[in-house]
Amino acid sequence: MASSLLMRLSLRTSSNQLPNITQRTRCISQRLPAPSSFAPSPATPATPPTMSDTTIEAAKRAAAQQAVRDHFDPTASNVGIGSGTTIVYVVEAIKEASTNPAIRFVPTGYQSRQVIIKAGLTPIAFDSLPEDTLLDVAFDGADEVDLELNCIKGGGACLFQEKLVAERARKFVCVADYRKKQDRLLTFWPTIPIEVAPLSVPTVLRSLRTLGSTNPKLRTTLLEKSGPLKTDQDFFIIDAPFKSLLIADDVKAGKGKGDGSDGTWEVNRLSEAIKALTGVLEVGIFSGLNGPDAEALRSTDGVRTVTSGQKPVAVYFGMADGQVELRTAKQ
Numbered sequence: 001m002a003s004s005l006l007m008r009l010s011l012r013t014s015s016n017q018l019p020n021i022t023q024r025t026r027c028i029s030q031r032l033p034a035p036s037s038f039a040p041s042p043a044t045p046a047t048p049p050t051m052s053d054t055t056i057e058a059a060k061r062a063a064a065q066q067a068v069r070d071h072f073d074p075t076a077s078n079v080g081i082g083s084g085t086t087i088v089y090v091v092e093a094i095k096e097a098s099t100n101p102a103i104r105f106v107p108t109g110y111q112s113r114q115v116i117i118k119a120g121l122t123p124i125a126f127d128s129l130p131e132d133t134l135l136d137v138a139f140d141g142a143d144e145v146d147l148e149l150n151c152i153k154g155g156g157a158c159l160f161q162e163k164l165v166a167e168r169a170r171k172f173v174c175v176a177d178y179r180k181k182q183d184r185l186l187t188f189w190p191t192i193p194i195e196v197a198p199l200s201v202p203t204v205l206r207s208l209r210t211l212g213s214t215n216p217k218l219r220t221t222l223l224e225k226s227g228p229l230k231t232d233q234d235f236f237i238i239d240a241p242f243k244s245l246l247i248a249d250d251v252k253a254g255k256g257k258g259d260g261s262d263g264t265w266e267v268n269r270l271s272e273a274i275k276a277l278t279g280v281l282e283v284g285i286f287s288g289l290n291g292p293d294a295e296a297l298r299s300t301d302g303v304r305t306v307t308s309g310q311k312p313v314a315v316y317f318g319m320a321d322g323q324v325e326l327r328t329a330k331q
Protein backbone atom coordinates (compact mmCIF):
# COMPACT_ATOMS: atom_id res chain seq x y z
CA MET A 1 0.00 0.00 0.00
CA ALA A 2 2.84 2.31 0.68
CA SER A 3 6.00 2.89 -1.20
CA SER A 4 8.85 5.24 -0.72
CA LEU A 5 9.40 8.82 -1.67
CA LEU A 6 12.90 9.91 -1.04
CA MET A 7 13.81 13.44 -0.13
CA ARG A 8 17.10 14.71 1.05
CA LEU A 9 16.85 17.31 3.71
CA SER A 10 19.88 19.38 4.36
CA LEU A 11 20.54 19.32 8.04
CA ARG A 12 23.77 19.23 9.91
CA THR A 13 24.37 18.57 13.54
CA SER A 14 27.32 20.04 15.29
CA SER A 15 29.52 17.39 16.80
CA ASN A 16 30.02 19.45 19.94
CA GLN A 17 26.35 18.84 20.74
CA LEU A 18 26.86 15.12 20.99
CA PRO A 19 25.88 13.35 24.18
CA ASN A 20 28.22 11.23 26.18
CA ILE A 21 27.67 8.01 24.30
CA THR A 22 28.61 5.93 27.30
CA GLN A 23 25.35 7.14 28.86
CA ARG A 24 23.14 5.86 26.08
CA THR A 25 20.20 3.76 27.17
CA ARG A 26 18.49 0.92 25.40
CA CYS A 27 15.05 -0.30 26.14
CA ILE A 28 16.32 -2.90 28.55
CA SER A 29 19.57 -1.37 29.59
CA GLN A 30 18.43 -0.75 33.14
CA ARG A 31 18.04 -4.44 33.65
CA LEU A 32 20.00 -6.30 31.07
CA PRO A 33 22.69 -5.68 28.47
CA ALA A 34 21.65 -5.24 24.87
CA PRO A 35 21.96 -8.11 22.41
CA SER A 36 24.73 -7.97 19.89
CA SER A 37 23.50 -5.49 17.33
CA PHE A 38 24.14 -5.50 13.64
CA ALA A 39 25.90 -8.82 13.41
CA PRO A 40 25.31 -9.64 9.74
CA SER A 41 23.32 -12.78 9.13
CA PRO A 42 25.43 -15.58 7.66
CA ALA A 43 22.72 -15.99 5.01
CA THR A 44 22.82 -12.34 4.02
CA PRO A 45 26.37 -11.11 3.79
CA ALA A 46 26.51 -7.39 4.36
CA THR A 47 29.12 -4.78 4.92
CA PRO A 48 29.19 -3.81 8.57
CA PRO A 49 29.21 -0.11 9.36
CA THR A 50 32.60 1.43 9.72
CA MET A 51 31.46 4.81 10.97
CA SER A 52 32.17 5.76 14.53
CA ASP A 53 29.65 5.87 17.32
CA THR A 54 29.92 9.63 17.18
CA THR A 55 28.73 9.70 13.57
CA ILE A 56 25.89 7.37 14.39
CA GLU A 57 24.72 9.42 17.36
CA ALA A 58 24.89 12.62 15.28
CA ALA A 59 22.79 10.91 12.61
CA LYS A 60 20.15 9.87 15.14
CA ARG A 61 19.94 13.39 16.59
CA ALA A 62 19.66 15.05 13.17
CA ALA A 63 16.85 12.70 12.14
CA ALA A 64 15.04 13.19 15.45
CA GLN A 65 15.17 16.97 15.19
CA GLN A 66 13.76 16.93 11.67
CA ALA A 67 11.02 14.43 12.55
CA VAL A 68 9.94 16.53 15.52
CA ARG A 69 9.97 19.73 13.44
CA ASP A 70 7.73 18.08 10.85
CA HIS A 71 5.37 16.06 13.05
CA PHE A 72 5.23 17.38 16.60
CA ASP A 73 2.39 19.82 17.16
CA PRO A 74 2.86 21.77 20.41
CA THR A 75 -0.94 21.87 20.77
CA ALA A 76 -1.20 18.07 20.73
CA SER A 77 -2.98 16.27 23.57
CA ASN A 78 -1.41 12.80 23.59
CA VAL A 79 1.90 11.73 22.09
CA GLY A 80 3.39 8.22 22.01
CA ILE A 81 7.07 7.78 22.84
CA GLY A 82 8.92 4.63 21.78
CA SER A 83 11.99 2.90 23.15
CA GLY A 84 15.67 2.64 22.39
CA THR A 85 18.58 5.01 21.94
CA THR A 86 17.21 7.14 19.09
CA ILE A 87 14.02 8.08 20.90
CA VAL A 88 16.13 9.91 23.50
CA TYR A 89 16.92 12.52 20.83
CA VAL A 90 13.25 12.75 19.86
CA VAL A 91 12.28 13.53 23.44
CA GLU A 92 15.13 16.04 23.65
CA ALA A 93 13.79 17.81 20.55
CA ILE A 94 10.21 17.71 21.83
CA LYS A 95 11.33 19.21 25.10
CA GLU A 96 12.98 22.07 23.22
CA ALA A 97 9.88 22.63 21.07
CA SER A 98 7.22 22.39 23.74
CA THR A 99 6.24 24.49 26.70
CA ASN A 100 2.77 23.00 26.91
CA PRO A 101 2.45 21.06 30.21
CA ALA A 102 -0.96 19.72 29.16
CA ILE A 103 0.53 17.25 26.65
CA ARG A 104 0.53 13.69 27.94
CA PHE A 105 3.22 11.31 26.74
CA VAL A 106 2.44 7.61 26.48
CA PRO A 107 5.52 5.43 27.07
CA THR A 108 6.18 2.02 25.53
CA GLY A 109 7.95 0.51 28.50
CA TYR A 110 10.20 1.16 31.47
CA GLN A 111 13.05 2.91 29.65
CA SER A 112 10.66 5.02 27.61
CA ARG A 113 8.87 6.21 30.76
CA GLN A 114 12.18 7.12 32.38
CA VAL A 115 13.18 9.18 29.34
CA ILE A 116 9.88 11.07 29.50
CA ILE A 117 10.20 11.73 33.22
CA LYS A 118 13.85 12.81 33.01
CA ALA A 119 12.89 15.35 30.35
CA GLY A 120 10.32 16.83 32.74
CA LEU A 121 7.41 15.77 30.54
CA THR A 122 4.19 14.16 31.78
CA PRO A 123 3.77 10.41 31.27
CA ILE A 124 0.40 8.68 31.11
CA ALA A 125 0.03 4.92 31.10
CA PHE A 126 -1.35 3.40 27.92
CA ASP A 127 -4.23 1.80 29.79
CA SER A 128 -5.21 5.16 31.35
CA LEU A 129 -6.12 6.59 27.97
CA PRO A 130 -9.86 7.03 27.47
CA GLU A 131 -10.94 4.15 25.28
CA ASP A 132 -11.90 6.21 22.21
CA THR A 133 -8.80 8.40 22.30
CA LEU A 134 -6.24 8.20 19.54
CA LEU A 135 -2.75 9.58 20.05
CA ASP A 136 -2.00 12.60 17.87
CA VAL A 137 1.31 11.06 16.88
CA ALA A 138 3.70 8.33 18.06
CA PHE A 139 7.46 8.50 17.55
CA ASP A 140 9.75 5.48 17.71
CA GLY A 141 13.00 3.99 16.44
CA ALA A 142 13.48 0.87 14.31
CA ASP A 143 16.10 -1.79 13.70
CA GLU A 144 15.53 -1.96 9.93
CA VAL A 145 13.10 -0.38 7.45
CA ASP A 146 12.31 -1.51 3.91
CA LEU A 147 11.12 0.34 0.80
CA GLU A 148 7.46 -0.15 1.74
CA LEU A 149 8.12 1.25 5.25
CA ASN A 150 7.76 -2.14 6.94
CA CYS A 151 9.94 -2.19 10.05
CA ILE A 152 11.74 -4.66 12.26
CA LYS A 153 11.62 -3.65 15.92
CA GLY A 154 12.48 -5.29 19.21
CA GLY A 155 16.27 -5.28 19.00
CA GLY A 156 16.21 -3.82 22.50
CA ALA A 157 13.44 -6.24 23.60
CA CYS A 158 10.62 -3.69 23.28
CA LEU A 159 7.99 -4.51 20.71
CA PHE A 160 4.63 -5.40 22.29
CA GLN A 161 3.94 -2.04 23.94
CA GLU A 162 5.49 -0.28 20.96
CA LYS A 163 2.97 -1.93 18.68
CA LEU A 164 0.08 -1.08 21.02
CA VAL A 165 1.12 2.56 20.97
CA ALA A 166 1.81 2.73 17.21
CA GLU A 167 -1.60 1.22 16.49
CA ARG A 168 -3.27 3.77 18.73
CA ALA A 169 -1.76 6.76 16.95
CA ARG A 170 -3.24 8.79 14.12
CA LYS A 171 0.24 8.62 12.66
CA PHE A 172 3.38 6.74 13.58
CA VAL A 173 6.69 8.42 12.73
CA CYS A 174 9.91 6.46 12.76
CA VAL A 175 13.40 7.85 13.36
CA ALA A 176 16.58 5.92 12.63
CA ASP A 177 20.18 6.19 11.53
CA TYR A 178 21.56 5.21 8.13
CA ARG A 179 22.34 1.62 9.13
CA LYS A 180 18.61 0.90 9.30
CA LYS A 181 17.79 2.13 5.80
CA GLN A 182 17.57 -0.91 3.54
CA ASP A 183 15.47 -2.00 0.57
CA ARG A 184 14.33 -5.26 2.19
CA LEU A 185 14.01 -6.42 5.79
CA LEU A 186 16.67 -8.84 7.04
CA THR A 187 19.28 -7.35 4.72
CA PHE A 188 21.56 -6.16 7.47
CA TRP A 189 19.63 -6.68 10.68
CA PRO A 190 19.85 -10.46 11.11
CA THR A 191 16.72 -11.65 12.94
CA ILE A 192 13.04 -11.11 13.70
CA PRO A 193 12.56 -10.51 17.45
CA ILE A 194 9.50 -12.36 18.79
CA GLU A 195 8.06 -11.99 22.31
CA VAL A 196 6.87 -15.32 23.68
CA ALA A 197 5.43 -16.84 26.85
CA PRO A 198 8.27 -18.64 28.66
CA LEU A 199 6.40 -21.95 28.72
CA SER A 200 6.02 -21.96 24.96
CA VAL A 201 9.68 -21.49 24.01
CA PRO A 202 10.49 -25.05 22.81
CA THR A 203 7.27 -25.27 20.79
CA VAL A 204 7.71 -21.86 19.19
CA LEU A 205 11.36 -22.59 18.35
CA ARG A 206 10.31 -25.79 16.61
CA SER A 207 7.50 -24.04 14.72
CA LEU A 208 9.84 -21.27 13.59
CA ARG A 209 12.23 -23.87 12.16
CA THR A 210 9.26 -25.35 10.31
CA LEU A 211 8.48 -21.92 8.89
CA GLY A 212 12.04 -21.76 7.55
CA SER A 213 14.01 -19.95 10.22
CA THR A 214 17.52 -21.33 10.09
CA ASN A 215 18.56 -21.09 13.72
CA PRO A 216 16.08 -19.31 16.00
CA LYS A 217 17.48 -18.66 19.45
CA LEU A 218 16.21 -17.64 22.84
CA ARG A 219 17.79 -14.29 23.72
CA THR A 220 19.93 -14.55 26.82
CA THR A 221 21.68 -12.02 28.99
CA LEU A 222 25.42 -11.58 29.10
CA LEU A 223 25.31 -12.94 32.63
CA GLU A 224 24.67 -16.59 31.96
CA LYS A 225 23.41 -17.21 35.46
CA SER A 226 20.67 -14.61 34.97
CA GLY A 227 19.05 -16.84 32.35
CA PRO A 228 16.95 -15.64 29.43
CA LEU A 229 16.36 -11.95 28.95
CA LYS A 230 12.97 -10.81 30.22
CA THR A 231 10.80 -8.18 28.59
CA ASP A 232 8.70 -5.52 30.34
CA GLN A 233 5.91 -8.14 30.32
CA ASP A 234 8.22 -10.75 31.92
CA PHE A 235 8.10 -12.70 28.67
CA PHE A 236 11.08 -14.00 26.68
CA ILE A 237 12.46 -12.95 23.30
CA ILE A 238 13.28 -15.36 20.49
CA ASP A 239 15.45 -14.01 17.66
CA ALA A 240 14.58 -15.79 14.42
CA PRO A 241 16.75 -15.46 11.31
CA PHE A 242 15.05 -15.81 7.93
CA LYS A 243 16.18 -15.10 4.40
CA SER A 244 15.76 -11.49 3.34
CA LEU A 245 11.99 -10.74 3.17
CA LEU A 246 10.07 -9.87 0.01
CA ILE A 247 7.95 -6.74 -0.17
CA ALA A 248 4.46 -6.87 -1.69
CA ASP A 249 5.76 -5.49 -5.00
CA ASP A 250 8.22 -8.41 -5.25
CA VAL A 251 5.38 -10.91 -5.07
CA LYS A 252 3.43 -8.96 -7.72
CA ALA A 253 6.55 -9.04 -9.89
CA GLY A 254 6.78 -12.83 -9.52
CA LYS A 255 9.96 -12.86 -7.47
CA GLY A 256 8.54 -15.50 -5.16
CA LYS A 257 5.25 -16.73 -3.74
CA GLY A 258 5.99 -15.06 -0.43
CA ASP A 259 3.98 -17.60 1.57
CA GLY A 260 6.93 -19.72 2.62
CA SER A 261 6.09 -22.59 0.26
CA ASP A 262 8.99 -21.82 -2.08
CA GLY A 263 11.33 -20.64 0.65
CA THR A 264 10.37 -16.98 0.24
CA TRP A 265 8.39 -14.91 2.73
CA GLU A 266 6.66 -11.62 2.08
CA VAL A 267 6.74 -9.34 5.13
CA ASN A 268 3.02 -9.42 5.97
CA ARG A 269 2.69 -13.16 5.36
CA LEU A 270 5.58 -13.98 7.67
CA SER A 271 4.29 -11.62 10.34
CA GLU A 272 0.87 -13.31 10.24
CA ALA A 273 2.37 -16.81 10.31
CA ILE A 274 4.52 -16.05 13.36
CA LYS A 275 1.74 -14.21 15.19
CA ALA A 276 -0.51 -17.24 14.73
CA LEU A 277 1.80 -19.49 16.76
CA THR A 278 0.44 -20.31 20.21
CA GLY A 279 2.63 -18.68 22.83
CA VAL A 280 3.60 -15.69 20.69
CA LEU A 281 2.56 -12.43 22.33
CA GLU A 282 3.84 -10.22 19.52
CA VAL A 283 6.18 -10.24 16.57
CA GLY A 284 8.69 -7.47 15.87
CA ILE A 285 7.49 -6.86 12.31
CA PHE A 286 5.49 -3.63 11.92
CA SER A 287 3.61 -3.93 8.64
CA GLY A 288 0.14 -3.68 7.11
CA LEU A 289 -1.82 -0.45 7.36
CA ASN A 290 -0.56 2.90 8.54
CA GLY A 291 -2.67 5.38 10.54
CA PRO A 292 -4.20 7.33 7.64
CA ASP A 293 -4.97 4.06 5.78
CA ALA A 294 -6.79 2.80 8.85
CA GLU A 295 -8.64 6.09 9.24
CA ALA A 296 -9.73 5.89 5.61
CA LEU A 297 -11.10 2.41 6.22
CA ARG A 298 -12.97 3.68 9.26
CA SER A 299 -14.57 6.59 7.45
CA THR A 300 -15.33 4.97 4.11
CA ASP A 301 -16.11 1.41 5.15
CA GLY A 302 -17.45 2.15 8.63
CA VAL A 303 -14.98 -0.18 10.32
CA ARG A 304 -15.67 0.30 14.02
CA THR A 305 -12.33 0.24 15.79
CA VAL A 306 -9.99 2.62 17.56
CA THR A 307 -7.09 0.54 16.39
CA SER A 308 -5.07 2.34 13.77
CA GLY A 309 -2.18 1.13 11.60
CA GLN A 310 1.17 -0.18 12.80
CA LYS A 311 3.29 1.03 9.91
CA PRO A 312 4.92 4.48 9.91
CA VAL A 313 3.72 7.28 7.65
CA ALA A 314 7.27 8.59 7.49
CA VAL A 315 10.74 7.37 8.36
CA TYR A 316 13.55 9.86 8.99
CA PHE A 317 17.03 8.47 8.43
CA GLY A 318 19.99 10.39 9.75
CA MET A 319 22.80 9.84 7.26
CA ALA A 320 26.54 9.57 7.83
CA ASP A 321 27.12 12.84 5.96
CA GLY A 322 24.89 14.81 8.34
CA GLN A 323 21.89 14.96 6.03
CA VAL A 324 18.47 13.50 6.72
CA GLU A 325 16.66 11.31 4.22
CA LEU A 326 12.94 10.82 4.35
CA ARG A 327 10.86 7.89 3.17
CA THR A 328 7.13 8.52 3.21
CA ALA A 329 4.04 6.42 2.57
CA LYS A 330 2.45 6.78 -0.84
CA GLN A 331 -0.68 8.95 -0.49
Ligand SMILES: O=C[C@H](O)[C@H](O)[C@H](O)COP(=O)(O)O
Binding pocket: 026, 027, 082, 083, 084, 085, 086, 087, 140, 141, 142, 143, 153, 154, 155, 156, 157, 158, 159, 162
Ligand atom coordinates in the same frame (compact mmCIF):
# COMPACT_ATOMS: atom_id res chain seq x y z
O1 LIG B 1 13.37 -2.95 21.24
C1 LIG B 1 13.64 -1.82 20.96
C2 LIG B 1 12.90 -0.96 20.03
O2 LIG B 1 12.15 -1.62 19.08
C3 LIG B 1 13.78 0.12 19.44
O3 LIG B 1 12.92 1.13 18.98
C4 LIG B 1 14.65 -0.37 18.28
O4 LIG B 1 15.43 -1.47 18.71
C5 LIG B 1 15.59 0.75 17.80
O5 LIG B 1 16.46 1.07 18.85
P1 LIG B 1 17.62 2.12 18.70
O6 LIG B 1 17.00 3.45 18.50
O7 LIG B 1 18.38 2.01 19.98
O8 LIG B 1 18.45 1.67 17.53
